[in-house]
Amino acid sequence: MRKAGRPAFPWQFAKPPVYDGLPQPPGRTPHATMTSPLILKLAQRDQLSDEERRLLEEAPSTVVEYEAGQDMVCEGDEPAHSSLLLEGWAMRNKTLKNGARQITALHIMGDFVDLHAFLLKPMDHTVTALTRCRVALVPHETLKDITERHPHLTRVLWLNTLIDGAVHREWLLAMGRLSAAGHLAHLLCELFLRLRGVGLTEGQGFPFPLTQAVLADVLGLSAVHVNRTVQELRREGLVTWTNGAVTINDWERLAARAEFDPTYLNITLHPR
Amino acid sequence: MRKAGRPAFPWQFAKPPVYDGLPQPPGRTPHATMTSPLILKLAQRDQLSDEERRLLEEAPSTVVEYEAGQDMVCEGDEPAHSSLLLEGWAMRNKTLKNGARQITALHIMGDFVDLHAFLLKPMDHTVTALTRCRVALVPHETLKDITERHPHLTRVLWLNTLIDGAVHREWLLAMGRLSAAGHLAHLLCELFLRLRGVGLTEGQGFPFPLTQAVLADVLGLSAVHVNRTVQELRREGLVTWTNGAVTINDWERLAARAEFDPTYLNITLHPR
DNA sequence: CGGTGGATTGAGTGGCGTCAACCTGAGTGG
DNA sequence: CCACTCAGGTTGACGCCACTCAATCCACCG
Numbered sequence: 001m002r003k004a005g006r007p008a009f010p011w012q013f014a015k016p017p018v019y020d021g022l023p024q025p026p027g028r029t030p031h032a033t034m035t036s037p038l039i040l041k042l043a044q045r046d047q048l049s050d051e052e053r054r055l056l057e058e059a060p061s062t063v064v065e066y067e068a069g070q071d072m073v074c075e076g077d078e079p080a081h082s083s084l085l086l087e088g089w090a091m092r093n094k095t096l097k098n099g100a101r102q103i104t105a106l107h108i109m110g111d112f113v114d115l116h117a118f119l120l121k122p123m124d125h126t127v128t129a130l131t132r133c134r135v136a137l138v139p140h141e142t143l144k145d146i147t148e149r150h151p152h153l154t155r156v157l158w159l160n161t162l163i164d165g166a167v168h169r170e171w172l173l174a175m176g177r178l179s180a181a182g183h184l185a186h187l188l189c190e191l192f193l194r195l196r197g198v199g200l201t202e203g204q205g206f207p208f209p210l211t212q213a214v215l216a217d218v219l220g221l222s223a224v225h226v227n228r229t230v231q232e233l234r235r236e237g238l239v240t241w242t243n244g245a246v247t248i249n250d251w252e253r254l255a256a257r258a259e260f261d262p263t264y265l266n267i268t269l270h271p272r
Numbered sequence: 273m274r275k276a277g278r279p280a281f282p283w284q285f286a287k288p289p290v291y292d293g294l295p296q297p298p299g300r301t302p303h304a305t306m307t308s309p310l311i312l313k314l315a316q317r318d319q320l321s322d323e324e325r326r327l328l329e330e331a332p333s334t335v336v337e338y339e340a341g342q343d344m345v346c347e348g349d350e351p352a353h354s355s356l357l358l359e360g361w362a363m364r365n366k367t368l369k370n371g372a373r374q375i376t377a378l379h380i381m382g383d384f385v386d387l388h389a390f391l392l393k394p395m396d397h398t399v400t401a402l403t404r405c406r407v408a409l410v411p412h413e414t415l416k417d418i419t420e421r422h423p424h425l426t427r428v429l430w431l432n433t434l435i436d437g438a439v440h441r442e443w444l445l446a447m448g449r450l451s452a453a454g455h456l457a458h459l460l461c462e463l464f465l466r467l468r469g470v471g472l473t474e475g476q477g478f479p480f481p482l483t484q485a486v487l488a489d490v491l492g493l494s495a496v497h498v499n500r501t502v503q504e505l506r507r508e509g510l511v512t513w514t515n516g517a518v519t520i521n522d523w524e525r526l527a528a529r530a531e532f533d534p535t536y537l538n539i540t541l542h543p544r
Numbered sequence: 545c546g547g548t549g550g551a552t553t554g555a556g557t558g559g560c561g562t563c564a565a566c567c568t569g570a571g572t573g574g
Numbered sequence: 575c576c577a578c579t580c581a582g583g584t585t586g587a588c589g590c591c592a593c594t595c596a597a598t599c600c601a602c603c604g
Contacts, residue, residue, distance in 0.1 A: 076535075092441070096531055100449040104441040116438075119431040119544045124438050124536035148423045155419055158430050159391040161437065166388075166396050168440035169376040173366045175447050176374040176492025180560075211582060220448025222561050227584060243569095243583085259368055263348075264396035272391045452592075483550060497592050499552060515551085515601090 035060060035136060037110030037198050038084055042156050044197060045163075046272045052153045055146060060084065060136035066129040073114055073127045081137040083113045088133030089209055093217065094125045103218040104171075105164065106130075106191070106210075110198045116161050118143045131209045155272045166264040175220050178258065180229045183219050186258035188239065192248060193262055205240075205247035233257075307332060307408060309382030309470050310356055314428050316469060317435075318544045324425045327418060332356065332408035338401040345386055345399045353409040355385045360405030361481055365489065366397045375490040376443075377436065378402075378463070378482075382470045388433050390415045403481045427544045438536040447492050450530065452501045455491050458530035460511065464520060465534055477512075477519035505529075 035056050042048060048056075061081065066072055072090065073079050085107050092105040092113070104125060107113045113127050118140050147154045167190070174183045195206045212230065216223040233239050238254045240247040248254055307328050314320060314328075333353065338344055344362065345351050357379050364377040364385070376397060379385045385399050390412050419426045439462070446455045467478045484502065488495040505511050510526045512519040520526055 094441070094445045096445075096449055102445040102448040104444045116434045119427055120434045120438060120538060121540075121542060122535065124538075125441060147427055151420045151423075151426070154423070154426060154430075155391055158426075158433070161430070162388045162392045162433060165433065165437040165440060166392060168437060168444065169364070169366070169397060171444055172376045172440065172447065172492075173368075173374040175444065176489075177368055177372040212584095213582080217448075220444075223582095224562080224584085225560055228560090231584085263394065266392060266396075268393075270393060484552095485550080494593055495550095496552085496594080500592090503552085 035084065035086075037086065038112065040198055041110040042160065044267055044269065045159060046156055046270060048153075048156070052150065052156075055150060055153060059138045059142050059146075061139050061142070062137050064135050064137060066133045066135065068129055068131050068133075070129045071126055072129060072133075072135065073117065073123055075123050075126045077123045078121045079114070079117050079123070079140075081139045082115045082118055082143065083127065084136040084138055085109055085111045085113050086134040086136055089130040090127060090133055091130050091214075091218075092125045092127055101217045102220060103214070105167065106218065108191075108195060108198065109200060112138075112157075112160055115143075115157065116164070130214065152272070159266070159272055163264075163266050166266065170264050174258070180219065180221055180225060181232050182258050183221075184215075184226070184229050185233060185238065185254050186260055187218065188233075188246060188248065189251075189255050189258050189260040189262075190265070193265060193267070197267065203247075204249070204251065205245055207244060208241075208246040209244060307356065307358075309358065310384065312470055313382040314432065316539055316541065317431060318428055318542060320425075320428070324422065324428075327422060327425060331410045331414050331418075333411050333414070334409050336407050336409060338362075338405045338407065340401055340403050340405075342401045343398055344401060344405075344407065345389065345395055347395055347398045349389075349395045350393045351386070351389050351395070352413075353411045354387045354390055354415065355399065356408040356410055357381055357383045357385050358406040358408055361402040362399060362405055363402050363486075363490075364397045364399050373489045374492060375486070377439065378490065380463075380467060380470065381472060384410075384429075384432055387415075387429065388436070402486065424544070431538070431544055435536075435538050438538065442536050446530070452491065452493055452497060453504050454530050456487075456498070456501050457505060457510065457526050458532055459490065460505075460518060460520065461523075461527050461530050461532040461534075462537070465537060465539070469539065475519075476521070476523065477517055479516060480513075480518040481516060 039048065039053055039056055042056075063086065066088075072083055075094070087109055090107045090111075090113050091103045092107075093101055093103045095101045113135075114123070117123055143157070146157070170186070170190070174186045178186060191208070192201060192204075192206055195201050200206060210218070212226045213223045216226045219226060221229070230241055233254075234241055236253075238248070238250050238257065240249060254260075311320065311325055311328055320328075335358065338360075344355055347366070359381055362379045362383075362385050363375045364379075365373055365375045367373045385407075386395070389395055415429070418429070442458075442462070446458045450458060463480070464473060464476075464478055467473050472478060482490070484498045485495045488498045491498060493501070502513055505526075506513055508525075510520070510522050510529065512521060526532075
């Protein structure tokens with residue numbers, strides 16, 4: 001897999017890192033900045049009270065790191081905590097007996113990769129790090145406490161899992177009814193908005209640390225065809241795609257190619 | 273669409289109907305039997321207290337009927353209630369500009385078709401009746417009350433939406449990495465277990481009121497190819513498929529064809 | 545008895561898969 | 575400093591799965 005020790009994609013570590021990894025210092029930890037990407041994400045959907053922010057900030061018990069390619073949770077596991085992605089990219093994936101793999105979700109900073117594992121046990125899929133990842137572990141006991149005593153925050157966390165579902169539905173549409181190029185264009189549009197939501201874009205560009213083989217498992221295509229599809233979007237002048245970074249040159253035409261409508265991402269302030 | 277006045281699929285109405293439609297009698301209504309399919313479904317995942325059962329029984333404000341083909345909720349709507357399916361089949365679907373349609377979920381008795389609309393607004397997809405449907409409407413205010421005062425019931429309802437998500441992921445896998453026949457086999461396995469969960473199977477058989485054109489929009493295929501795929505499963509002796517009903521002749525081989533593993537349906541009693 | 549929705553069948557096409565080779569850049573060790 | 579390795583991207587040849595268009599069949603119904 002990827003060599004450790006040096007970040008694979010420099011800009012991915014552009015933000016000053018808050019933690020330098022394990023072990024955690026006991027006592028007062030700078031939780032405030034730690035879960036901020038999640039708070040950032042949720043606060044775009046509904047207002048959070050100071051207490052709710054504090055609860056989220058104090059929710060993680062530890063922070064762990066994974067190397068690219070490492071599994072965070074495996075199919076069949078019944079983890080006692082959920083993983084909040086602080087840095088890096090991760091995926092949910094399932095594998096068939098013949099080795100074919102389907103990636104059912106991509107996750108970035110601020111995503112609660114397996115929040116659903118709080119209630120949905122055992123895991124029906126594996127979660128794997130795509131790059132080096134820094135992850136905050138939130139004990140299910142803490143989540144249970146929140147559901148017992150903080151109904152509004154519970155609803156916001158529930159919403160968070162519902163958005164995952166909405167993304168799944170959009171992927172089903174793209175997979176079933178769009179051409180390969182449309183599907184890829186759709187994915188790029190979605191990732192751009194999600195990355196921008198946590199401040200990981202620069203202008204129209206964003207880091208894109210997936211190999212074409214991984215991308216194939218996202219799109220349900222072969223790696224070879226992904227390559228040709230990428231070239232198609234390049235040839236049409238829609239994107240610039242250097243290894244590790246994508247720039248959207250023509251948002252309008254790219255979104256049109258994908259029939260992209262961001263409604264499903266629910267990036268709307270709304271009392272829940 | 274389908275003619276009203278007579279049930280399209282007799283066995284679908286085999287259970288004695290509890291309600292004879294609108295309007296609702298005021299005062300004491302036989303709620304107990306009305307929401308029983310939902311309670312049946314949830315109670316397979318976690319124990320429900322008597323109070324929780326009562327809350328569910330009293331949750332619906334009204335019962336409405338839809339003809340086959342009628343939209344219950346449209347993309348862009350912000351409904352003030354969620355629909356609990358008491359009888360009939362429904363789907364969630366999205367349509368592209370060129371008219372291509374993808375069905376992202378199928379729903380049967382006991383399914384909370386758009387429970388996610390409680391928090392996820394506006395709707396990112398349309399919900400449409402596939403057969404004549406009887407639906408209990410649960411006001412979002414009632415749901416909010418439940419989340420404010422009944423944490424465990426809230427978690428069980430949350431779980432219900434998480435299972436929808438798990439099904440979405442399984443469909444993504446089937447769509448992306450299974451052959452047409454495998455995908456169809458997978459769908460049949462899933463539907464069999466879900467229908468059995470609410471008592472709608474008879475032996476290895478179950479009602480299947482979808483046309484091959486609708487099935488095509490579920491599987492992301494063309495209607496013609498669905499036809500050929502159905503014939504393939506028939507020829508292999510896996511299923512008997514008369515119009516309106518399917519019988520699984522060889523569960524083992526059908527499940528093997530689909531690499532079907534029911535874990536994702538979470539049909540396990542588990543404290544949540 | 546014609547109309548209609550749905551299932552079925554055939555012929556021709558094309559998108560995407562498979563296999564296999566080759567290229568490139570970055571690490572690595574001599 | 576230069577082979578060597580290896581992961582990942584690129585390209586070509588070829589084949590198949592699934593699509594499209596179109597005709598036919600069938601059951602049901604008015």
